Amino acid sequence: MIKELLLIFIGAMLVNNFVLSRFLGICPFLGVSKKVDVALGMGMATTFVMTISAIASWAIQFYILEPFGLSRFLQYVSFVLVIASLVQMIEMFIKKTSPNLHKSLGIFLPLITTNCAILGLALLAVNKGYNMIQSAVFGLGAGLGFTLAIVIMAGIREELEIADIPQGLRGAGITLLTAGILSIAFLGFSGLISM
Amino acid sequence: MKAWKEFIKGIWDENPVFRMLMGMCPTLAVTNAAINGLAMGLATAFVLFCANIIVAMVKRFIPNEVRIPSYIIIIATFVTIADLFLAAYFPEIHKVLGLFIPLIVVNCLILGRAEGFASKNNVAYSALDALGMGIGFTFALTLLGIVREFMGMGSIFNVSVAGQNFTEWVIFVLPPGAFLTLGIMLWIINSFSKKKMEESHCH
Numbered sequence: 001m002i003k004e005l006l007l008i009f010i011g012a013m014l015v016n017n018f019v020l021s022r023f024l025g026i027c028p029f030l031g032v033s034k035k036v037d038v039a040l041g042m043g044m045a046t047t048f049v050m051t052i053s054a055i056a057s058w059a060i061q062f063y064i065l066e067p068f069g070l071s072r073f074l075q076y077v078s079f080v081l082v083i084a085s086l087v088q089m090i091e092m093f094i095k096k097t098s099p100n101l102h103k104s105l106g107i108f109l110p111l112i113t114t115n116c117a118i119l120g121l122a123l124l125a126v127n128k129g130y131n132m133i134q135s136a137v138f139g140l141g142a143g144l145g146f147t148l149a150i151v152i153m154a155g156i157r158e159e160l161e162i163a164d165i166p167q168g169l170r171g172a173g174i175t176l177l178t179a180g181i182l183s184i185a186f187l188g189f190s191g192l193i194s195m
Numbered sequence: 196m197k198a199w200k201e202f203i204k205g206i207w208d209e210n211p212v213f214r215m216l217m218g219m220c221p222t223l224a225v226t227n228a229a230i231n232g233l234a235m236g237l238a239t240a241f242v243l244f245c246a247n248i249i250v251a252m253v254k255r256f257i258p259n260e261v262r263i264p265s266y267i268i269i270i271a272t273f274v275t276i277a278d279l280f281l282a283a284y285f286p287e288i289h290k291v292l293g294l295f296i297p298l299i300v301v302n303c304l305i306l307g308r309a310e311g312f313a314s315k316n317n318v319a320y321s322a323l324d325a326l327g328m329g330i331g332f333t334f335a336l337t338l339l340g341i342v343r344e345f346m347g348m349g350s351i352f353n354v355s356v357a358g359q360n361f362t363e364w365v366i367f368v369l370p371p372g373a374f375l376t377l378g379i380m381l382w383i384i385n386s387f388s389k390k391k392m393e394e395s396h397c398h
Contacts, residue, residue, distance in 0.1 A: 021370045023224035027303060030219065076278075076297045077271040084264055116220050116301045123297055168386030169378075172216055176378030183371035 005137045007193055008130075012141030015192055018117050019149040020183040025117030029150055030175055032108070039154035043147025045108040047140065049090065050121055053083050054139030057122035058132050079122050084113045117146060152182060201320050205327030211304045212335035212377075213384055218304040221295045222336060223373040229352045232340025233333065234288045238281065238296060240329025242273045243305050247325035250313040266309045267300065274299045304332060343367045343376050 018024045025046070032042045057079050065071040065078065091109045094102045112118060121142050125135040156178055165174050211217045221239065226232040249269050257265045278296045281289040289296065299305065308328055313321040341351050347368030349357030366372050 023220050023370065023373065024298075026219040026223060030216070072279075073275060076275055076300055077268060080267050080271050080300055081264065084267065114301050114303055114306060116298045119301050120294055120298055123294060127294075166382075166386075168384075169382045171385075173378050173382040173385060176374045176381065180371045180374030180378060183374055184366070187369065187371065 005134065008134055008138050009141035010193060012138050013145035013148070014186070014189040017145045017149055017186050017189075018120070018142045019146055020179070020186045021190075022120070024120040025115050025146055028111065028115055029146075029153065029179070030172065032111075033150050033153040033157055033175075036151060036154045036158060039150045040147065041104050042108045042111075043143070043150050045105040046112055046115065046117065046146050047143025048105070049083075049087055049109070049112050050118055050143040050146075051136055051139040052090065053086055053118055053122055054125050054135040055132060056082055056086055058125060058130070058135040061126045075123075075126075076119075079119060083118050083122065087113050117142070149182070149186075153179065156182075198320065198323055201316075202323040202327040205324065205329070205331040206334065207331070209328075210331040210335060211328055212332060212339075213381065215304075217307055218302045218332060220298060221302065222339065223370075223377065225292055225295050226336055226339040226343055226373060226376075227347070227368040228344045229337060229340035231288070231291055232336035232338075234281075234285070235292055235295065236329075236333025236336040238277045238292070239299055239302060239304070240325075240333055241277055242270060242299050243308060243329050243332075244322065244325040245273045246270045246305055247308055247313040247321040248318055250309045251316060251318045251321035254314050262314065263306070263310070266306060266314075270305055270309070271300045304328065339373075339376060339380070342380070343372055346376075347372060 012018070016022055019026065019029045028042055028046070033039050060078055060082055061071065061075070065075060070078075087109055091102075094105065094109075121139055125138050128138075130138055153175075157175065160174060160178070169177070205211065207214075209215060212219075212222050218239070221235050225235045246266070246269050250266055253269075254262075274297060277299070278289075281292070281296065308325060312324050316324070345351055345356065346364050347366070349355060349361045349363055364372075367376060
C-alpha cells in the first residue's frame with residue numbers, strides 16, 4: 001500500500017514530470033519563471049489546487065458521472081467547471097482565513113484555472129482508475145514536480161539575465177532551449193522505477 | 196479589405212505559435228510526427244472556429260461577470276464533439292493524441308480569441324479570424340512535426356525520405372526534442388524578422 005503510493009508519488013514528480021516530460025502547464029512554466037520567489041509561489045498555489053481538484057474530480061467521477069452514465073459526454077464540461085469554481089472558492093476561503101497566504105498566493109490563483117496541468121491531472125487520475133488516496137498522492141506529486149521544474153527554471157533564468165545572449169535568441173528562444181536541456185536531465189529519472 | 200486583414204493576420208503576422216506563444220502544451224506534446232501535428236492542429240482549428248462563431252452570436256446575452264465560465268462551457272461542448280468524432284472515425288489518431296484532445300478546452304489560444312476578438316466583433320469577422328488563426332496554428336504544428344519526424348526518424352508523414360546512411364537523432368522525437376526544435380525555430384524566425392515578438396498574455 002505504502003509502496004504503491006510512493007511509486008505514484010515519485011512517478012508523478014520525477015519520472016513523468018508534468019512539465020518536462022508530459023508537457024502540461026507549459027504556459028506558467030514559460031510565463032511565470034523569471035524570479036525564484038514568484039515561481040515558488042506559483043508552484044505552491046498549483047500544488048495546493050492540484051491536490052484538492054484531484055480529490056474533487058474523483059468524487060464527481062465516481063459519485064455523479066459514472067452512476068448516471070454521463071462520463072462520456074459531460075466529463076470535460078463538468079471537470080472544467082468544478083476546477084474553475086474550486087479555484088474561486090479556495091481563493092475566497094484563503095482570503096477570509098489567512099490574509100498572509102492570500103497575499104503570497106492570491107495573484108496566481110485566477111491564472112491556475114486555465115492551467116492545463118490541473119485538468120490534465122484530473123483526467124489522468126480518472127483514466128488510471130486511482131482511488132481517493134491515490135488521486136490525492138498523485139496530485140501532490142505532480143504539483144511538487146511542477147514546483148521543482150519551475151523553480152529550477154527560474155533559478156537558471158535569473159542567471160541568464162546577465163548573460164550575453166544573441167539578439168534573436170532572447171526571450172522565448174533561450175527559455176525553450178534551457179527547458180530542453182532540463183528535460184534531457186529529467187530523462188535520467190526514467191530508469192528510476194519501471195511502471 | 197478589413198475582412199482579408201482579419202483572415203491573413205493569424206497565418207504569419209500574429210501566428211499563434213511562432214509570434215504569440217499561445218497553446219504551447221499541445222504544440223510541444225504532440226508534434227513528434229507530422230501527422231499528429233496536423234491532426235491536432237485541425238481539431239483545435241475546428242473548436243476555435245465553432246466557438247468563435249457561437250461566442251460572437253451570444254455575446255449580447257451573457258452578463259459580463261460570468262463570461263469566462265460561459266465561454267469555457269461553449270468551448271468544452273465543441274471539444275466533446277471533436278473528441279467523439281475522432282474516437283469514432285480516426286481511432287488510431289485519437290489514441291496517440293490521447294489526453295491532449297480534452298485539453299483543447301484549456302488551450303489559451305481558443306479562450307484568448309473568444310475573449311479578445313469574438314466578444315468584440317461580429318460573426319463574420321470572428322469566423323474569418325478563427326479560420327486564419329486555425330490555419331496558422333495547424334501550419335505551425337505541422338511544420339514542427341515535419342522537422343521533428345525527419346530529424347528523429349528520417350521520414351515525413353510516415354514516408355521514409357532519408358537515405359540508408361542517415362543516422363536518426365532519436366532525441367528529437369523524445370520530449371527534450373520538442374523544446375529544442377521550437378527554441379531553434381524561434382531563434383531563426385526572430386533573427387530574420389524586424390517585428391518584435393509579443394509575450395503571451397495568458398499563462
